[in-house]
Amino acid sequence: MRTIQISEVTQNIKEMCIEANHFLTKDMKTALEDACEKEKAPLGKQILCQLQENLNIAGEDMIPICQDTGMAVIFMEVGQDVHFEGGSLEDAIQEGVRKGYVEGFLRKSVVKDPLIRENTKDNTPAVIHYEIVPGDELKITVAPKGFGSENMSRVFMLKPADGIEGVKNAILTAVKDAGPNACPPMVVGVGVGGTFEKCALLAKKALTRPVDEHSPIPYVKEMEEELLTRINKTGIGPGGLGGTTTALAVNINTYPTHIAGLPVAVNICCHVNRHSVRVL
Amino acid sequence: MDQYINAPLSREDAAKLKSGDYVYITGTIYTARDAAHKRMYEALQNNQSLPINMENNIIYYMGPSPAREGRPIGSAGPTTASRMDKYAPELLDLGLRGMIGKGKRTEAVRDAIVRNGAVYFAAVGGAGALLSKSILSSEVVAYDDLGTEAIRKLEVKDFPVIVVIDKDGNNLYETAVKAYEQE
Numbered sequence: 001m002r003t004i005q006i007s008e009v010t011q012n013i014k015e016m017c018i019e020a021n022h023f024l025t026k027d028m029k030t031a032l033e034d035a036c037e038k039e040k041a042p043l044g045k046q047i048l049c050q051l052q053e054n055l056n057i058a059g060e061d062m063i064p065i066c067q068d069t070g071m072a073v074i075f076m077e078v079g080q081d082v083h084f085e086g087g088s089l090e091d092a093i094q095e096g097v098r099k100g101y102v103e104g105f106l107r108k109s110v111v112k113d114p115l116i117r118e119n120t121k122d123n124t125p126a127v128i129h130y131e132i133v134p135g136d137e138l139k140i141t142v143a144p145k146g147f148g149s150e151n152m153s154r155v156f157m158l159k160p161a162d163g164i165e166g167v168k169n170a171i172l173t174a175v176k177d178a179g180p181n182a183c184p185p186m187v188v189g190v191g192v193g194g195t196f197e198k199c200a201l202l203a204k205k206a207l208t209r210p211v212d213e214h215s216p217i218p219y220v221k222e223m224e225e226e227l228l229t230r231i232n233k234t235g236i237g238p239g240g241l242g243g244t245t246t247a248l249a250v251n252i253n254t255y256p257t258h259i260a261g262l263p264v265a266v267n268i269c270c271h272v273n274r275h276s277v278r279v280l
Numbered sequence: 281m282d283q284y285i286n287a288p289l290s291r292e293d294a295a296k297l298k299s300g301d302y303v304y305i306t307g308t309i310y311t312a313r314d315a316a317h318k319r320m321y322e323a324l325q326n327n328q329s330l331p332i333n334m335e336n337n338i339i340y341y342m343g344p345s346p347a348r349e350g351r352p353i354g355s356a357g358p359t360t361a362s363r364m365d366k367y368a369p370e371l372l373d374l375g376l377r378g379m380i381g382k383g384k385r386t387e388a389v390r391d392a393i394v395r396n397g398a399v400y401f402a403a404v405g406g407a408g409a410l411l412s413k414s415i416l417s418s419e420v421v422a423y424d425d426l427g428t429e430a431i432r433k434l435e436v437k438d439f440p441v442i443v444v445i446d447k448d449g450n451n452l453y454e455t456a457v458k459a460y461e462q463e
Binding site: 040041043044047050051053054055057058061062063064065066067068069105106107108109117119121146148151179180181183233234235236237239240241242243244270271272 | 300302315342343344345346347348351354355356357359360362382383384402404405406407408409410412413426427428429440442444452453455456457458459460461462
């Protein structure tokens with residue numbers, strides 16, 4: 001048994017909210033640099049250069065990369081031998097988000113009720129996903145999610161007979177429909193299998209996988225590569241203004257499913273694919 | 281083609297802008313997004329006046345992050361324009377000359393752009409830190425209670441945008457994508 005003080009959780013989450021909104025991970029930066037070199041459209045290339053300049057300004061002047069600093073999505077992978085001390089873990093996480101967004105000059109984009117729509121003014125609550133795993137460590141992933149791209153995400157309940165072609169078409173459909181709205185170049189997170197909610201969660205989690213890593217399952221890796229190529233042939237391009245860079249990566253996660261179903265979720269993220277990961 | 285324009289923008293000057301032009305805006309523009317549009321729309325439904333004059337003005341669909349001390353504004357990039365599609369035609373008919381956002385518009389908006397000699401610009405989505413550098417000052421002029429969604433008056437200098445839909449209804453999102461489509 002290992003004890004973690006919840007105040008430590010609050011402090012880390014606060015810092016991670018600020019960090020994720022000002023600095024992209026190295027794999028994302030490299031992918032954007034590569035894209036800028038390879039882009040064939042002059043305007044597309046200019047936009048990709050501006051995105052790099054934007055990243056530099058964000059880090060140097062501490063201005064958020066994007067004004068939509070997102071709704072905070074937090075994955076908590078809790079080792080089963082961890083014991084939390086000092087109060088409620090849930091409250092500690094929300095307090096970390098509150099401090100991060102208020103003290104870090106991040107935008108407050110959360111409304112208390114989906115229909116009454118009154119701003120909570122501190123960006124809480126976060127959306128939290130807990131997972132109990134072996135061990136005595138706590139892995140926290142903070143992934144602020146902007147809604148320009150979130151709004152273009154889809155769940156398709158396909159039939160088993162639709163097969164792999166059906167899955168590919170679903171992904172291409174979601175990307176084409178998203179077009180300029182999702183701030184391309186995008187990162188496409190896909191969940192295949194499970195149930196209605198499980199595939200959506202798989203897709204969300206796929207967005208936190210480094211863009212230079214593929215699925216360990218050979219046929220899934222092939223599908224990721226093929227779809228990235230096909231998406232970059234749609235012509236959508238940077239900013240949706242035409243070009244050869246529409247996506248930086250397609251990350252697909254799979255899970256066993258029911259004999260009668262083939263759920264597919266496509267969670268689209270813009271080029272500001274933010275996440276901060278820490279292990280306590 | 282690169283063009284430099286002043287805001288407010290006359291119908292005459294808007295007519296010179298063509299879909300695909302790279303444009304630098306200098307002058308006064310206003311921000312409004314979802315909640316502010318809803319309120320303006322409701323005001324019009326109730327025969328009340330709008331808090332800002334539409335004539336020849338440009339609205340930027342944007343809700344900034346808070347400004348750090350000594351800065352005019354925080355991160356300030358465009359939001360998705362389609363959520364304002366329900367409200368835009370009526371504002372265009374009242375003289376609104378330009379809109380800055382990102383993403384597709386409806387046919388009704390395109391028709392209203394053509395009818396009124398207006399223009400739809402895109403700013404680069406997700407480049408809010410860079411775009412904030414072209415904003416010299418920011419002042420809330422209406423709906424302060426809406427926080428980031430309040431209406432702000434911005435003074436901008438060489439604010440970079442791209443003409444997507446021009447007064448003839450040409451749409452860069454359709455033409456430019458076709459040029460690079462291979463599948």
